[in-house]
Amino acid sequence: EVQLVESGGGLVQTGGSLRLSCAGSGFTFSSYAINWVRQAPGKGLEWVSSMSGSGDNINYAESVKGRFTISRDNPKNTVFLQMIGLRAEDTAVYYCAKGGWGTVIDYWGQGALVIVSS
Amino acid sequence: QAVVTQEPSLTVSPGGTVTLTCGSSTGAVTSGHYPYWFQQKPGQAPRTLIYDATDKHPWTPDRFSGSLLGGKAALILSGAQPEDEAEYFCLLYNYGPVGALAFGGGTKLTVL
Numbered sequence: 001e002v003q004l005v006e007s008g009g010g011l012v013q014t015g016g017s018l019r020l021s022c023a024g025s026g027f028t029f030s031s032y033a034i035n036w037v038r039q040a041p042g043k044g045l046e047w048v049s050s051m052s053g054s055g056d057n058i059n060y061a062e063s064v065k066g067r068f069t070i071s072r073d074n075p076k077n078t079v080f081l082q083m084i085g086l087r088a089e090d091t092a093v094y095y096c097a098k099g100g101w102g103t104v105i106d107y108w109g110q111g112a113l114v115i116v117s118s
Numbered sequence: 119q120a121v122v123t124q125e126p127s128l129t130v131s132p133g134g135t136v137t138l139t140c141g142s143s144t145g146a147v148t149s150g151h152y153p154y155w156f157q158q159k160p161g162q163a164p165r166t167l168i169y170d171a172t173d174k175h176p177w178t179p180d181r182f183s184g185s186l187l188g189g190k191a192a193l194i195l196s197g198a199q200p201e202d203e204a205e206y207f208c209l210l211y212n213y214g215p216v217g218a219l220a221f222g223g224g225t226k227l228t229v230l
Contacts, residue, residue, distance in 0.1 A: 035219070037221075044221060044222070044223045044224045045156070045158075045164065045207050045221040045224070047209075047218070047219035047220065047221060050217065050219065057217065059215070059217040059218055059219075095163055095164070097164075100169075102170070103154075103169045104152065104154065104169070104209070104211050104219065105154060105156075105166055105169075105209070106175065107166070108163045108164050108165065108166070109163065
């Protein structure tokens with residue numbers, strides 16, 4: 001069974017940093033891309049970043065470019081999202097979502113809540 | 119800035135048929151955008167229903183189907199059930215920069 005579990009969310013001050021983790025199981029982790037998607041309270045979904053299975057193809061949304069960094073540790077079946085310079089508008093539930101064979105997203109995690117407050 | 123457009127809300131009667139659409143402010147949605155559709159119920163993570171405009175996952179109920187229609191991606195629900203009441207989001211791939219993804223604003227579907 002495919003599982004994605006996010007961790008590392010919490011309350012952080014404006015300008016602060018946080019690192020989210022996404023642990024995957026039930027599939028060959030290094031073979032698949034992982035995406036981060038966020039959802040602000042009461043709002044829609046917003047794509048944040050994607051990394052290929054090998055880690056050599058990375059993309060970021062303009063809203064986070066230069067502040068967020070995606071990385072992965074395939075032996076540990078984990079993808080990270082390092083977030084610095086956090087702003088109030090980064091407050092959201094952050095989901096990791098797995099890519100599939102020829103697909104961008106198939107499975108989703110349950111999400112991690114990040115609250116940025118002064 | 120390019121925007122992916124969806125109907126904010128739609129209502130369908132139980133057993134009825136409804137079409138949700140996904141458009142682009144820059145022109146037609148094409149197969150090159152590999153349109154996706156996701157269902158999200160309150161308090162839950164999204165669930166992928168449709169990929170590459172028309173393909174279904176094993177867990178996608180048969181009453182859901184996808185198409186490209188008139189320059190938009192479409193999600194067709196035939197025989198709506200009460201449990202289909204949810205928010206539906208579309209996603210376009212390679213929207214703008216190569217490899218970039220863009221979600222539509224979502225459609226709140228009421229089954230009433």
